[in-house]
Amino acid sequence: MTSAANLRAVALPVVAAALVSGVLGVQIANGGGDFTPTRSASPCAHRAVTSVSPGIQGLTEQLVLLGLDGAACRLHVTREALALDLAQSHTPTDAQVDALRAGLLEAVDRLKAEGKLPPASTLTDEALDSANLNSFVKAAIRALPDSLINSALKTDDVLRRTINELDLRSLIANLNDPNQLSQQINAAVTKAVRDALVARLRDLL
């Protein structure tokens, strides 16, 4: 075969290979092959959580997000997989309930350690609005000075009591019913406040 014939035999495939290399090179340089769904972060790693909601709702949201992380870390699954599982099954396992409770308690500790737990007095008005209490009692509590409330009620103590009080299984079952959900949380918070006050009184006596 002459050199011209050889050239004619290889020129076009060589040009084709060069074109393919060029296109693939540009694509890989621009992230080709990495265009996949974002991987879930490790739930055991420290994650900064924030909430756009003020007051009790914001605090609850932060606790739930941190609690989910803690529970997922204990169960060796991602936070997202646990959230999807809880939302879709509506019947959590004992292990999930225990991990969730432990995660929420751990979240209280973390927020307290980071100084992110507000004093009880700042949450009182909001809590009283939704509390199932006589209006005279509500007015009387509102009249109490902040320092008295803060010395009588510790936010972390109330939160821990609330978490221990909550029936997490039925809470998860009621995820799709906001009214049931808030009723259940309010009842648990009210009982936790009452228990905290009783305990405080016992300590004083």
Next chain:
Amino acid sequence: MDTRDPRGEDVRVRRAAVPLLALTVGFVLADSAIVTLALPEILRRLGGTVPQVAWVLIAFNLVLALVVVPAAWVCWHRDPVPLCAAGIAVFAGASAACALAGSMPVLITARCVQALGGAFALVGCLELLVARIGERRGIAWWIAAGVIGTAVGPVAGGLLTETISWRAIFIVQVPVAVFAVPAALTARGGAARGGAARRGAVQPAEMQRPAVAPNVSLVLLSAALTAALFLLVLLLVEGWRRSPAIAALAVSVVPVAAFVATPLARRFRAVPRAEIAAGCLLVAGGLTALALLPSAHLAWTIAPQALIGLGLGLSLDRLTVDALRDRSPRVMHAGWTIGARHAGVVLGLAILTPVFTADLRNAQVPAQEAITALVLDAPLSADNKIALARGLSDQLTKEHDRVPDLHPAFARLELAPADRPAAEQLERNLNAQLERAATQAFHNSFLIAAGLALLALVPMLPLRRRVTT
């Protein structure tokens, strides 16, 4: 003014006959892929299941692959003129039946009949084109019409579905056949004479065996091109949720590149095998590039499609020429090439569909987790997040096994004006995650298709034959 030639044939009819016969070839071969973009619409309108709607594609290609060689044999032994005309008429009638189909089984049956008529039309048109304009030009017209039809099919189908309806895809084929039938019949004298001479010239004992290497390459290359012609439009329409018209415009790069491939290749004065090798490399490279898309922006699909189009233009017609060269009877070998191409399409669908549907199912978990992460961390109130999660869950359930449209979940949210920008940003982010998941789901299928394109090179490799003394 007398418009008749010395043979008594109307000159206008003679001039129109060649383009009409070529157009018929283009239409029949375009039908292989023309319904791809219309499949979601057909599923919505006619009901049925996803596997059933896949048979709208598979049935046509399978019947054509099975029937075309026997059709060629009949055309070789009988007068091809009435067979071709009858084939075109059956194809047109079945196209009308497809357009009027009210259920999936009727549509699939009509598609089978369409392929049956199409098989006779394809091999008959080759004989009539050769009879009209000579061996070399006739084959060149027939091959070029087939390549362009194959490449243009998805684009035409997408545009018709978007602008009119999926039924329009089949309706537009009917008038072409109305004109093509008389065009076929006017060739009676010349083709019949050619046919008689041909039958006399080639005795059954001299009938040459099909060219194995180019036909095997055609099977493998067509299987690979299935990914480009079917899976890419599915990715654009179902994965990235682009409209069929946008998808049709996007995939028009393939036919444009296929069209310019041959004139570009001429500049290199390459030998046929070099063109085939370059074509297979380009198709494989383009498919690999589709497997490695950096984002869901349509612009990223242009260069890979250009590679595939150039490869298709270079290799498909060269392989067909190779399979036909110096082989007789020509019509039988043409039948083998058509059979090989459509068997390749069926093979491609059979290999790639389970892979990509399994990958699409496997992509659901990472996509759901990515979406959950974004919703959990979104700068929205907890109430809105719970309401949104409920809406998203409803959408996922409603659009089971499909990439869901998330917008209805956001439209149902009662948001304060201050929260709207955050919700809009979240919707964009969630859609981006869906696009990522869908793109990933097609990754393996494109890579397998690229492998098939490279395999198509193997039969064409020049193997040294051992000389025995």
